[in-house]
Amino acid sequence: MTVTAHTGAALALGDDALVLSHRLGEWAGHAPVLEEEVALANIALDLLGQARVLLSMAGDEDELAYLREERAFRNLQLVEQPGGDFAHTIARQLYFSTYQRLLYTQLAAQEGAFAGLAAKAVKEVAYHQDHAEQWTLRLGDGTAQSHERMRRACEALWRFTGEMFQPIEGVEVDWAGLQTAWLESVSDTLRRATLEVPEGPRSGAWAAGAGRQGLHTEPFGRMLAEMQHLHRSHPGASW
Amino acid sequence: MVTVTALEEELLRLAGSVPDPELPTLTLEDLGVVRAVHARGTDAVEVELTPTYTGCPAVETMSRDIERVLHEHGMREVVVRTVLTPAWSTDDITAEGRRKLQEFGIAPPRPNRPQASGPVAVRLGPTHTVAGSPEPDGPVCCPHCGSAETELLSRFSSTACKALRRCLTCREPFDHFKEL
Incomplete structure (x- = not known):
C-alpha cells in the first residue's frame, strides 16, 4: 500500500476510532450498571462504524485492522490507554469526544474526502460528548470518593491530550483554533464538575504523544494481541 | 432533473x-x-x-x-x-413511520429544528420533559399513556438510535427514537 497524504489521514482518523472502539468494548460484562454497559457498547459501535468507513478509504478494512503491526497504527496514544477504572474511561471519553466533535465539525464544513463521513459522524459524537460530560459532572460533583477518582483520572490522562493537536497531513484543519476551542470546552465542563483543570504539561519532553508517528505505549501491544489473535490464528474464517 | x-x-x-x-x-x-x-x-x-x-x-x-x-x-x-451523503436524519422518517413507531411502543423522534446552513446543530435537551415545557422541541411523550412527563434513564438503549426513558405518570419505561 502506498501511503499518500489522503490514506495517511484516513488511517489516523480510522485508527483512533477503531482502537477506542475496542477499548470501550472491553467494558462488556464489566460496566457498573446495565444501562452503562449498553451505552458504552453503543458508543463503541458508532466508532467501529466510523473506523470501517475510514479504513476502507485506505485499503482493505480487515487487513488493516487485523494484520498490521503495532508500529503501523497511527492512532493517538490517548485512545489506546487501558480502560482503568470507570473514571479513567469517562475522562478519556471527555477528552476524545470533545476533540472528535470539534475536528469533525471542521471536516464536515469543507469539501473533501472526509466531509460526508464527518457530517454524519459528528451528530453521533454529539451524543458521546454529552454522555461523557454528564458523567464528569456526576462523578466530579458527587461523593468525596468519586471526586477524588475523577480528579486522578483527569490528571493521569492530561499528558496525552497535547498530541491531539498535531497536524494530520491530508486534512485542512485550523489546529490552533481547534485546541483553543477544546481547552475552553473541557475546562468549562471540569469547572462545572468542581474539578480543577490539570496543570501538567500537555506537550514537550514530559508529555506523551507520538502515536501519529507509529510509536505506542506498552499496553497497546497487548491490546492488539488480543484484538488480532483470532483473525491471525484462523485466516479467512467467518461466522 | x-x-x-x-x-x-x-x-x-x-x-x-x-x-x-x-x-x-x-x-x-x-x-x-x-x-x-x-x-x-x-x-x-x-x-x-x-x-x-x-x-x-x-x-x-x-x-x-x-x-x-x-x-x-x-x-x-x-x-x-x-451512501453517506447527505447524512440521514430522523426527519427522514415518514409520518407513517412515526405512527408505526408510536404504535409499537417507541416514542418517535421530535422534528429537528431547521438549520440555516452548516452541518452541525445537535443540541441535547434536558433529561426531564413536562407538558408545556419551554423546550423548543416540545416534550417526549409516553407512547403508552401519552403523558408528557417523562424522564431520561439512559442516552443509549437497545440500539444506538434509541434512548431509554421512563414515564412519570404510568411509570412504564419506554424507548425513544432519539433525534439525529
Whole structure:
C-alpha cells in the first residue's frame, strides 16, 4: 500500500476510532450498571462504524485492522490507554469526544474526502460528548470518593491530550483554533464538575504523544494481541 | 432533473417495502433509508441505501433483503451501494413511520429544528420533559399513556438510535427514537 497524504489521514482518523472502539468494548460484562454497559457498547459501535468507513478509504478494512503491526497504527496514544477504572474511561471519553466533535465539525464544513463521513459522524459524537460530560459532572460533583477518582483520572490522562493537536497531513484543519476551542470546552465542563483543570504539561519532553508517528505505549501491544489473535490464528474464517 | 422511469418507480416501491430487520413493523420506506434506484437496462439495478448510524449493523441485512426481493422480481443483477451523503436524519422518517413507531411502543423522534446552513446543530435537551415545557422541541411523550412527563434513564438503549426513558405518570419505561 502506498501511503499518500489522503490514506495517511484516513488511517489516523480510522485508527483512533477503531482502537477506542475496542477499548470501550472491553467494558462488556464489566460496566457498573446495565444501562452503562449498553451505552458504552453503543458508543463503541458508532466508532467501529466510523473506523470501517475510514479504513476502507485506505485499503482493505480487515487487513488493516487485523494484520498490521503495532508500529503501523497511527492512532493517538490517548485512545489506546487501558480502560482503568470507570473514571479513567469517562475522562478519556471527555477528552476524545470533545476533540472528535470539534475536528469533525471542521471536516464536515469543507469539501473533501472526509466531509460526508464527518457530517454524519459528528451528530453521533454529539451524543458521546454529552454522555461523557454528564458523567464528569456526576462523578466530579458527587461523593468525596468519586471526586477524588475523577480528579486522578483527569490528571493521569492530561499528558496525552497535547498530541491531539498535531497536524494530520491530508486534512485542512485550523489546529490552533481547534485546541483553543477544546481547552475552553473541557475546562468549562471540569469547572462545572468542581474539578480543577490539570496543570501538567500537555506537550514537550514530559508529555506523551507520538502515536501519529507509529510509536505506542506498552499496553497497546497487548491490546492488539488480543484484538488480532483470532483473525491471525484462523485466516479467512467467518461466522 | 433526473427522470425516473416506471420500472424504477416499481423497483423503488419494492425495495422500500422491505421490513427493517430490527423494527419489523417499519419498512425501509418508512425509515427513509432507500435513497434511489437506478435501472441499468431491463434486468439490472443499483440501489442507494443510507445507514441510520454509521455503525448500524442492520445495513448488511437490509442490503441482502433488498437483493432478494429484487431478484425475486426478475432482476438479474442487483447492486446495493451504501451512501453517506447527505447524512440521514430522523426527519427522514415518514409520518407513517412515526405512527408505526408510536404504535409499537417507541416514542418517535421530535422534528429537528431547521438549520440555516452548516452541518452541525445537535443540541441535547434536558433529561426531564413536562407538558408545556419551554423546550423548543416540545416534550417526549409516553407512547403508552401519552403523558408528557417523562424522564431520561439512559442516552443509549437497545440500539444506538434509541434512548431509554421512563414515564412519570404510568411509570412504564419506554424507548425513544432519539433525534439525529
